[in-house]
Amino acid sequence: MSVAERIGPAIDAGRMSGRVWLYTNYHCNLACSYCLTSSAPKVDPRLLEPAAALRLAEEAADLGFRELGITGGEPFLLTWLPELLVDLAALLPVTVLSNGTLFTPKLVERLRALADLPVAIQISLDRPDPVANDAMRGPENFARVLAALPRLVEAGITVRLATTVELEEIGPGKTPEQERLCALHRSVGIGDDDHVIRPIVRRGRAATGGMGVPATRDDLEPELTVTADGAFWSPFAPTVTAGRLDTELLLTRTVVPLAKPASTRLRLFEGRPPGHDTTLGIR
């Protein structure tokens, strides 16, 4: 049976995520204290060129994958990203992660085309207060995100919010601080269904700083993830610790054809014991 013939049933049976993640770059205008990829302005950008990203997305669609995730680094540092998102969304629905600090009125104008396409921008905001938020994510982060959210919403673009905190802060109910954060996103038109709260994972800069929850293969939802350095088990896998790419969750260096890492991923998942990915909520 071909890889394409195996992927659809594996997704339907819940044995494989229908989403493929692409790391477009590793550099970022911020340098958050818990960053998995140890991103910062001057790091090796490890670029996935737009033509390569598009080709991978075409293959993902042909193989039967159903969604794309775009992450980094900060993808919106790439000048070609708005046009690339339009091209990707013609193939599959796209969620793109962003720190939300680069959405100037000029950039939002370039993004208006996304309003009619299956594209969601997922923006990080961790705390409802600038002091607490910016301590983790850098100066002015809170203010810039708060300026960007209504701009994007008014442009008709689907916006989601992601909050990353220590695992102990995630309970069955929301903390008073999280309630204030929710009031804040509701006030700009982002509903509760479009807000995720997830734990800091102890990889990359978080590991160096002793933050977050340790996560092994079985703690991470397996979602095929492609970077310039190869294909990985999960979007939480291709992390960078002390300047070196972590390789223990690497699947293959070959990323084209995408069927190669996809088949390795299928084979490894079939031998995978039940894991904790759902209980930890690392997804």
Add this chain to the structure above:
Amino acid sequence: MSLVPLLDAQQAPLPAQEFYADGDPGPIVAALAHVPEVLEVTLPFLGVVLGPSALSLRTKEIVILRTSAVLACRYCVDTHTVAARDADLSVDEVRALRGEAEVAGAFPDPADRSLIGWVDAVALGPGTPPPEVAAAVSASVGEAALVELTLLTATTLLLNRFATSLGLPTSPETLRRLGEEGWR
């Protein structure tokens, strides 16, 4: 000093991890692990070509050590000096294979000498081995054995260049044996 970091069990990519199940798999695996899809097919291949087969262990060690000495591969010469002694080759035979003594003196059997002549011709090249060397080895081994020991020579060449170019380190255990047995 290795040109690339040798991946330990904690850094080994998912498809490579089975090769670490019994402990340190050695520098060839630890280097190949950087490209797990290559490791996954190379290791079974190496296992078949270098491991137990229709050729005797002694014959295989003659081929591997001689090829490695001709190619001046420090890693493979070190490793297979010890392996050759474990395969019951004498000290004099090992010295001759390493190029430190005359082959004719250490190997009185003409079949062994024709084998070593064939290995030298295949390893050194260039071009087709001389007809008289091919005739000599063909007279002493069957067709299947000739195919297998030629592939063994070629595979050893591959490993020689891989290990030498990347500067793979001789294992501490091998260094200890070489010291104890007077090879260093």
